[in-house]
Amino acid sequence: MLYKIHEIQRSFLNAGSAMASLTSELFSDPRYPLANTGFSQMMASALDVFAHAAAPRAKPAFGIKTVTVDGHAHAVSETTAVTRPFGDLKKFTHTGLPEDAPRLLIVAPMSGHYATLLRGTVERMLERCVVYITDWADAKYVPLEEGSFNLDDYIDYIVGFLEYIGPGAHAMAVCQPSVPTFAATAVMAKAGxxxxxxxxxxxxxxxxxxxxPTAVNDHAITKPYVWFKHNVITTVPQNYPGAGRQVYPGFVQLASFMSMNLGSHMMSHYGLFKHMVQGDGESADATKKFYDEYRAVCDMTAEFYLQTVDVVFQTHALPKGELVHRGTAVDLGDITDTAILCIEGERDDISGIGQTKAALKVTPNLPEKLKKYHLAPEVGHYGIFNGTRWRTSIAPVVDEWVLRHDRLAKKRKNLSVVA
Structure with missing residues (x-):
């Protein structure tokens, strides 16, 4: 029923968006007698804002054509390295990278948005590294015969992707995948x-x-597990390849996040309206570009979502040493030689200060020289991995950490070969 209501609502909004866009163009048309009046400009801008807000969003493309390194532009190559039912592995490289450039796996969130939300992360890290990124599938397009996908499967996918990249790779987890990537590292460490x-x-x-704890965390713990199962899980309708699959719809996730910061989103759209009235196309385009990405959402499998709510937010299984993967306990004490960097934003309203840093406390057998913490001042959640502060003050910290340990790892390898 939830999906059917959404589909009906979406059809009305699509029609409304098209009509608003057409009317906006009419008010802006130089042939319209009142086109240059203040009233027409305000109406055209208001209708354009509505048309943009109500327009349907498909999966965005990464669209990274070039990357500039030390003042030189280099052509970027994007390929799909691995194809799997619930997520592919994308590879990005460019003509200016040395043959021995570090290889970095970026694990994108499976939280309702596409991996393209990390476009800025990929683009910046691509300056010094061959970048791989998990491109998670929209669950409504995965046929039932492909089976289920839960937290155990997520961990297995990460292990499999690292195996494909090969020894000596680096990993970066942004937001939600920190837990499964951390667990995958421990699983691999235990197995040597x-x-x-x-x-x-x-x-x-x-x-x-x-x-x-943040508002997101409070929402997850103030309601019992069964509430989530009965209220936000629905079945994919027959007009999608994944018909019959139980999912947590992306449109529900988007509505939840927008409602928690409704005032902020309303002010952003009011700002968009003002920019358009004033003819500030650059600022208007920047706002539109953000919402084109932010409002493009996909579905998660119900089993993965519900297990994440339980394990990550309600029982805190990983930091308490109670997480189990394929019947075996995940022991973070097994991590002894993977250098860990934890980055947090001072104004993060999704993952509060200390939540990521906790990783450094629960790895007792990892030497202190292999641990580092960075708190980014005046940075919110999305600013950690996107935007000016990410590019100018956070990414250099990651660069230094990766390059330093990459050199040390290669030096140890060469020494062992000589020995």
Whole structure:
């Protein structure tokens, strides 16, 4: 029923968006007698804002054509390295990278948005690294015969992607995937896996949500597990390839996040309206570009979402040493040689201060020289991995950490070969 209501609402909004866009163009048309009046400009701008807000969003493209390094532009190559039912592995490289450039796996969130939300993260890290990123599938397009996908599967996918990249790779988890990527690192460490990451960078991740709980955390713990199962889980309708699959719809996730910051989003759209009235096309385009990405959402499998609510937000299984993967306990004490960098934003209202840093406390057998913490001042959740502060003050910290440990790992490898 939830999906059917959404589909009906979406059809009306699509029609409304098209009509508003057409009327906006009419008010802006130089042939319209009142086109240059203040009233027409205000009406055209208001209708354009509504048309943009109500327009349907498809999966965005990464669209990274070039990257500039030390003042020189280099052509970027984007390929799909691995194809799997619930997520592909994308590879980005460019003509200016040396043959021995570090290889970095960026684990994108499976939280309702596409991996393209990390476009800015990929673009910046691509300056010095060959970048791989998990491109998670929209669950409504995955046929039922492909089976289920839960937290155990997520961890297995990360292990498999690291195996494909090979020994000596680095890993970066942004927000939600910090937990499964951290667990995958421990699983690989216990097995002595040669492809375990040299470094693991976790950014704004909910490692231990008991630290500085946010509104997101409170929402997850104030309602019992069964409430989520009965109220936000629905079945994919027949007009999609994943018909019959139980999912947590992306449109529900988007509505939840927007409602928690409704005032902020309303002011952003009012700002968009003012920019358009004033003819500030650059500022208007920047706002539109953000919402084009932010409002493009996808579905998660119900089993993954519900398990995440339970394990990450309600029982805190990983930091308490109670997380189990494929019947075996995940022991973070097994991590002894993966250098860990934890990054948090001072104004993060999704993952509070201390939640990611907790990773450094629960790795007792990792030497202190392999641990680092960085608190980004005056930075919110999305600013940790996107925008000016990410590019100018946070990414250099990651660069230094990855490059330093990459050199050390290669030096140890060469020494062992000589020995």
């Amino acid at each position: 896996h040669p492809c375990r990451p040299v470094t693991l960078t976790m950014m704004g991740g909910p490692i231990d949500t008991r630290e500085s």
